[in-house]
Amino acid sequence: MSLDRVAADRGIAISSTRKHTSRWVILALQIFTFVFIVLVWEFGARLGYIDEFFFSKPTDIAALIYKWFATGFIWLHLGTTLLEAFLSFVIGTILGIIFGVALARIDLLCAVLDPYIRILNALPRVILAPIFLIWFGLGLTSKVALGISLTFFVVFFNTLQGVREVDNVILNNARMLQASDRQLMRYVYMPSAMSWILSSLHVSIGFALIGAVIGEYMGSTHGMGYLVAQAQGLFNTTGVFAGLIVTSTLVLAIDMGIIRLERYLLRWRPKH
Amino acid sequence: MPETNGSPTESAIHFQDLTVRFATPAGDIHTVVEDITLDIDDGSFVAVVGPSGCGKSTLLNVAAGLLVPPKGNVLIFNEPLQGINKHAAYLFQQDALLPWRTVLENVRLGLTFRGVGYAEATDEAEKWIARVGLAGFEDRFPYQLSGGMRKRVAIAQSWIVDPRILLMDEPFSALDIQTRQNMENELLSLWLENRKTVLFITHDLEEAIALADKVVVLSAGPAHLKGVYDVDLERPRDVIEIRMDPKFTRLYQQIWADLRDEVKRSYDESR
Ligand SMILES: Nc1ncnc2c1ncn2[C@@H]1O[C@H](COP(=O)(O)OP(=O)(O)OP(=O)(O)O)[C@@H](O)[C@H]1O
Numbered sequence A: 001m002s003l004d005r006v007a008a009d010r011g012i013a014i015s016s017t018r019k020h021t022s023r024w025v026i027l028a029l030q031i032f033t034f035v036f037i038v039l040v041w042e043f044g045a046r047l048g049y050i051d052e053f054f055f056s057k058p059t060d061i062a063a064l065i066y067k068w069f070a071t072g073f074i075w076l077h078l079g080t081t082l083l084e085a086f087l088s089f090v091i092g093t094i095l096g097i098i099f100g101v102a103l104a105r106i107d108l109l110c111a112v113l114d115p116y117i118r119i120l121n122a123l124p125r126v127i128l129a130p131i132f133l134i135w136f137g138l139g140l141t142s143k144v145a146l147g148i149s150l151t152f153f154v155v156f157f158n159t160l161q162g163v164r165e166v167d168n169v170i171l172n173n174a175r176m177l178q179a180s181d182r183q184l185m186r187y188v189y190m191p192s193a194m195s196w197i198l199s200s201l202h203v204s205i206g207f208a209l210i211g212a213v214i215g216e217y218m219g220s221t222h223g224m225g226y227l228v229a230q231a232q233g234l235f236n237t238t239g240v241f242a243g244l245i246v247t248s249t250l251v252l253a254i255d256m257g258i259i260r261l262e263r264y265l266l267r268w269r270p271k272h
Numbered sequence B: 001m002p003e004t005n006g007s008p009t010e011s012a013i014h015f016q017d018l019t020v021r022f023a024t025p026a027g028d029i030h031t032v033v034e035d036i037t038l039d040i041d042d043g044s045f046v047a048v049v050g051p052s053g054c055g056k057s058t059l060l061n062v063a064a065g066l067l068v069p070p071k072g073n074v075l076i077f078n079e080p081l082q083g084i085n086k087h088a089a090y091l092f093q094q095d096a097l098l099p100w101r102t103v104l105e106n107v108r109l110g111l112t113f114r115g116v117g118y119a120e121a122t123d124e125a126e127k128w129i130a131r132v133g134l135a136g137f138e139d140r141f142p143y144q145l146s147g148g149m150r151k152r153v154a155i156a157q158s159w160i161v162d163p164r165i166l167l168m169d170e171p172f173s174a175l176d177i178q179t180r181q182n183m184e185n186e187l188l189s190l191w192l193e194n195r196k197t198v199l200f201i202t203h204d205l206e207e208a209i210a211l212a213d214k215v216v217v218l219s220a221g222p223a224h225l226k227g228v229y230d231v232d233l234e235r236p237r238d239v240i241e242i243r244m245d246p247k248f249t250r251l252y253q254q255i256w257a258d259l260r261d262e263v264k265r266s267y268d269e270s271r
């Protein structure tokens, strides 16, 4: 994820008048940064400036990741985490959109539920993990529940905002053309909210994975979080780092998929 | 109630003692339209002129049913207006196309909403797109068109549903002079074909006289009726040639005398 992308996700505007650097230059600089950090780390560890016990070293981590994939050991864990994250992402997103649209359209519902939603959102959700473990057991359900509790609010608040930001003239035009309430939803509200919803997905996919991994970390029998917890129990920092790197690469890959989807769905917007 | 004292023409839009007020950000009350009573006959072409910001668009919003006036009545074909005006198509002053739909989908919209089948609606939309001179642009999104092209799409979008009343808010002011005169002539021939009721807002007095049967002059805000003028120029008209007509010039001078005071007043007040 580029820094601009991160800024955009947090709702910070990016100036379109800023001068653009060629993307090949950017790519080259990105690769350079990566190589530089890896080299400093590697040689720092080899020369004794960095303590390998706490920080491991890139070649060891790479070797371990290679072994995981070569032996096929990783697939069960990766698959479990992916399934949990996927389920929480999909269910959280759908619930977020449904509630967001409903509350944006029905003022009474919004007024009544407003304080409760704020309280729930302010709750540090990670603390719910042990409770979900007690309620739903060590299996998949407790992780999905935690993931949903994280993803739901991101999508919900963005949908609410998106539906409310609808341009009044466009809305009135559709009403004059005699759109029914359902047609207004389909032709005006949803497409208008779509850019908000899509940008929330970048954040919520990360949250879905966090939910899955933390849930596994706290109690499970497989999954990436379980791998990391196991390695940590044995003071195996190489294992911890390898687990983290595989997990974050996964997020990166999924995020690229979302960017593609975004590009397709928002093709009606001017390219800057 | 408008009197129907044997007159053959039916009233299409009737404003009765219409007053519209808005709250200003400071919390004061800002009267925009004041005590307007105006009758627009079915099948007539009425142009409204007045200084910028005087309340012309507000008047149109009331006729469309988008704005409920705090005081006064609106009758559409002698029925009190409730909710959206179902007889009217509205051409907005601002960009109002759905930015996420293509030209074809935008033009088709009114038919789609009314449940017309896909093939029939598409055929009709293509005809209209060609009519406003945009054949070949069916698959473009609005951001890929110029301002004038977007306006022409909007015209096709509002006329395709064949409404009894056309509400038009400065529809041609974004167009270049050539396209504008073409569209004006097109509008006139269209109107002669089936005599819809047109309420047409413009800031261009020449345009108003060239097109309309009746020119309504509004005063600087709060708008009330400053004058209503009958335009007794023969039809069919050509919007360019009609301007050479001595009757046209006389009317122009007469109405301009009225309008000039208001424009000047509005300008002085805003300084
Ligand atoms: N929704 C609103 N809330 C508050 N004030 C409004 C609103 N709509 C219009 N006004 C005010 O009403 C006045 C008239 O606005 P309106 O849009 O009717 O003017 P207009 O005659 O169409 O002007 P123009 O020729 O520039 O389009 C303006 O002073 C404007 O500030």
Ligand SMILES: [Mg+2]
Pocket: B056, B057, B058, B093, B169
């Ligand atoms: Mg206006």
